[in-house]
Amino acid sequence: MRSRELDPSASPLDYYGYELRRARESAGLTLAQLGAIVFCTGSLIGQIETAARVPQRDFSERLDAALGTDGLFSRLVGLVLRSQLPSWFQPYAELEARAAYISTFQAQLVDGLLQTEAYARTVLGLRDRTDLDSRVAARLERQRILGRDEPPATWAVLSEAVLHQEIGDRHVMREQLAHLLTMQHRSWVTVQVLPFSVGAHAGLMGSFALLRFEKDPDIVYSEDFVQGHMTANPQAVKEGSVRYDQLQAAALSAEDSAALITRVMKERYGNEPTPRRDLA
Template sequence: MVLARELDPSASPLDYYGYELRRLREHAGLKQTQLGDIIYCTGSLIGQVECTTRVPTRDFSERVDAALGTDGTFSRLVGLVLRSVLPTWFQPYAEMEARAAYISAFQAQLVYGLLQTEPYARAVLGVRSEGGLDAKVAARMERQRTLDRENPPLTWVVLSEAVLHQEIGGREVMRNQLAHLLSLRRREWVQVQILPFEAGAHAGLMGSFNLLRFDDDPDIVYTEDFVQGHMTANPQALREGSRRYDHLQAAALSVEESAALIARVMEERYGHQPVPDGREVAEVVVQR
């Protein structure tokens, strides 16, 4: 049993979440173990969330809402909680990303965060994590809800072919990650192109970058170094970023050719694994 401690609900989104969970649980006349039994977890986990030593997931929050009849209170709060888990320097970008009308991303080494599977994200974040890995993975998965909103951003991602060959998390993780990229073809607002090795020297040699465009706000360009990220709306930087991205798109394979390459690498390097509905791989292999 986790010992209760006093929380200041104004201290952070996580403190507010824990405070409200304890308050509404007690109002319902439930002990931690009783609520845990209802939502299929331990009473200890309930206590850890209430004491802010454990970050709640979206699934946990939805189960709590159903158990306590709180009309989506915790499902709404968890988005703020998980965003607060992100590095302080990254939070402004995540907020802008969630509101963007158009997202253009070039990634030289990794699958773009919005397109990562959970096991792939866990492997990536686990390399430099000093703790709280579960919370960091949950926060990255929460970011992906941007693609599920009512009016999702048109998202165009160019990946270096190196991304397909860099084995992150093992063969099975990579196989499923590439299958996920193929399954995204069902979403007409998400497009993936592969920049092949044959392209040689290209406009992205200086590193990965993202462009965010908005209906009402100034556009921004985002880059990262090994310490933190940098976001700017400087017109000259935007022009240069847009020019480089146009060159990368022109040098990349078409969307259809890119899907065929992804399927080929998935089969030849990581072994055969059908994608969720069993159609995409067959379709793109026929086109080769």
């Protein structure tokens, strides 16, 4: 049966599938032959070529090695995964990737840039598990900006409630808190915890983020239960900046925050990892 023809201009996913088929056929390989080389089934190759499945980064890197495509698919997969983010969030993700400074306050959850895969899977799968693998991969793809040679300076203030709100299970939470401690060792990442003892604080209205750029206007971003809201309005940015300064001042130092994270991790989630439930 003739496989359907893709319009490469329809979406990043269609373009990826179109280029994959073209590269495979140029190499004289069948679906099964290429699948054997990159350690997957020929059926999976066919599904990606017809835009029925979303490719992952490790798969793309193996394709480049197998087909000698000089990093083509490793570059394309970033666009593909970003296209899997909610449509209302994509403009923010594009700006986030260009920001020189990222400052976030989170009242209930670990910020997406600092989430582990298991934590992200639990959060994203709470209400809808459709295409969950692709949505998790898209969130993890956002985090690649922190590993760049020149990453954005990233500052996260987390309510202490974030540490105690058990997402997934004890193993997931222990892994997540350990990851926060690891991120603290990165020179461009700072994590502070806003303790319960502060009482009323400048973040009571909810989570928000500030993006600063080398040349473009600053952005303030917030979300409700439906979608996100982004503005460069100078008064809104000024208000967000003042609130964030107040939160930073009220939060524990990075060192004391790490000590609190460590204590909660041990006391609430155990010294040893607990058997992990299947979250897939």
